[in-house]
Amino acid sequence: MNKLFNHQKKASKITLWGVSVSPFVRKVKVALAEKGLAYEQQSILPTLLLNATNCSVPEKFAKTSPLGKIPAINDGEVNVSDSAVICAYLERAYPTQNKLYPECNEKYAKVLWFENFADNVFAEIAYKKIFMQLFIIPHVLQGVEDKEMVETAKNKELPRLFDFLESSLQGKWIIGDDFSVADIALVTQFISLKQVDVLVDETQWPKLHAYIERVLTRSSFSQVLIEK
Numbered sequence: 001m002n003k004l005f006n007h008q009k010k011a012s013k014i015t016l017w018g019v020s021v022s023p024f025v026r027k028v029k030v031a032l033a034e035k036g037l038a039y040e041q042q043s044i045l046p047t048l049l050l051n052a053t054n055c056s057v058p059e060k061f062a063k064t065s066p067l068g069k070i071p072a073i074n075d076g077e078v079n080v081s082d083s084a085v086i087c088a089y090l091e092r093a094y095p096t097q098n099k100l101y102p103e104c105n106e107k108y109a110k111v112l113w114f115e116n117f118a119d120n121v122f123a124e125i126a127y128k129k130i131f132m133q134l135f136i137i138p139h140v141l142q143g144v145e146d147k148e149m150v151e152t153a154k155n156k157e158l159p160r161l162f163d164f165l166e167s168s169l170q171g172k173w174i175i176g177d178d179f180s181v182a183d184i185a186l187v188t189q190f191i192s193l194k195q196v197d198v199l200v201d202e203t204q205w206p207k208l209h210a211y212i213e214r215v216l217t218r219s220s221f222s223q224v225l226i227e228k
């Protein structure tokens, strides 16, 4: 009873900063759901977009996210920003909940590699060159997308990354038998692609297509996608 009380008390003090449309915010929401941690969300745009839309930047957010990016969290007095750092922090702060990183050193390194690939290499194309152009620029900033950038990303750059992932998939999850933060980081990017109608062709990338569907059946993903 005491243990349960302590857990609930600890979990309820997490504040997540960021709008759910961000794949990086979604990544943290799924990680929190996997860990069964309660939180309250402050749906805020990054500082760059707050400024561009003449909105003020809350002091607490500025303090929590020094670069003004989303996501960021407050866990009591602890301020953490960047999705990869937040997930690593949550694993360490809440070690008894579902593990997001494997014990084995080699697998751990692979997970970090794929998480970095998802957040930086894949997102550079999927998020910056496609989602930003097709969603954020027209719908949030009322601007006009760079059509040439989108076409090159969709037809040349993205298929190469799909090929790489197709050849990397040897088991149930991206690094094999262990579901991890790498799966969360990757599939949250695919959700953004789907939101702008960029899909993975099942005939060309069958393993990747099945993998994404498999990850999406996890209750953490359904929970977050239902909330939206």
Ligand SMILES: N[C@@H](CCC(=O)N[C@@H](CS)C(=O)NCC(=O)O)C(=O)O
Pocket: 022, 023, 024, 025, 046, 047, 048, 067, 068, 069, 070, 071, 081, 082, 083, 084, 119
């Ligand atoms: N590496 C960061 C990337 C976060 C990121 O780029 N978030 C976007 C919103 S989806 C943002 O805040 N952009 C504003 C900016 O780059 O200043 C993470 O994983 O949290």
